[in-house]
Amino acid sequence: MEKVEKPKRQHILESAAILFRDKGYSATSMRDLARAVGLQASSLYNHIESKEKLLQEICLANALKFLSMMEKVEAMDIPVAAKVEQLLRLHIRTAIQDVTSVTSFNDEWRHLGEPYLSDFKDMRRDYEQRFIHILRQGIEAGEIRAQEPQVVLYTLFSSLRWLYDWFQPGRRLSAPDVEEEILNLLFYGLRCSSELDSESV
Amino acid sequence: MEKVEKPKRQHILESAAILFRDKGYSATSMRDLARAVGLQASSLYNHIESKEKLLQEICLANALKFLSMMEKVEAMDIPVAAKVEQLLRLHIRTAIQDVTSVTSFNDEWRHLGEPYLSDFKDMRRDYEQRFIHILRQGIEAGEIRAQEPQVVLYTLFSSLRWLYDWFQPGRRLSAPDVEEEILNLLFYGLRCSSELDSESV
């Protein structure tokens, strides 16, 4: 078998991400992972260091990806609302396309040990603060509805966190269609714009 | 110790819900739970049948609660948009007040064994279908923006799923304040209503 070198480590990492997503980090055993990649459990350790190292790598890669996108968006010379839109599109596309992102964002990062847990939380907090800064600018510019930025931020993030779970590529709507639908809902809301409003604040 | 009978079983159930929420079902050991309620692990079994039975009970109780609320709302003689509002308020309040709800709704139900897993999924699907029916009525009545109901439903549910995680009662906003802010965002969207829109569909 002297074929071209395969990125076996990458294969293991992605298989792990899928298992972590479907069963959770704790409920995924190294024997599960070994079966998924066609090895004995002990053989995994020729490619990786430990179970937790897999989680660390997944979480770190995703945190860096989002911070890097934030940097690009901050530098763009476009209206603030368009920056928010760009970031939301990134969240939507990542949720749909990248299996590792779910592990990192939804819940499994909490199983990281120190100091990786603190590092991850710091990066996440940094990202959130910069997103909130953009929201504030949008409110000042009159582009974004005046609401508590923190509530808005977390509600937006949250609204996209389970996208991977309910979106099925084969269904009625394509990925780009779903992207437009979600953005439309988040930017313009449930209410028909023709309605007069007399309730809910 | 002949004090009034305490609902010990209930105490165990709630402690379990908190642990399942914070660490996940799989990462929570019966010894963790025993420590939380001040018993030896083996003594738990005088009050409960098994670890999975705890999860079953939590998930079933919450599924029944939401279906019962759905029944009430369906019977109300109010505009459709107000029905949606009522249901969303229930989701928000439950997320904030009931520790068991998180376990049931966010992720841990997937660790149920059969036939409980299928039962739970059926009840959830029933609830979702009835919610979608209300959304369709709202769209027909011109009260709700015409969008794919399934995308709307899942995005709404998702947006409230992590509320328990970021809402801290002591912070700047009270629970009722946050409730109004979220409803406002979901019903009217991010955009300032004065803005003219030329992008995003």
Next chain:
DNA sequence: CCTACCGATCGGTAGG
């Protein structure tokens, strides 16, 4: 409600 203990499974290592 405790002590004592069960078989099963966990993440991981030794050695080749």
Next chain:
DNA sequence: CCTACCGATCGGTAGG
């Protein structure tokens, strides 16, 4: 990359 195996911990039971 495998076989063989480690100590630790798991959910749960026996017996009192």
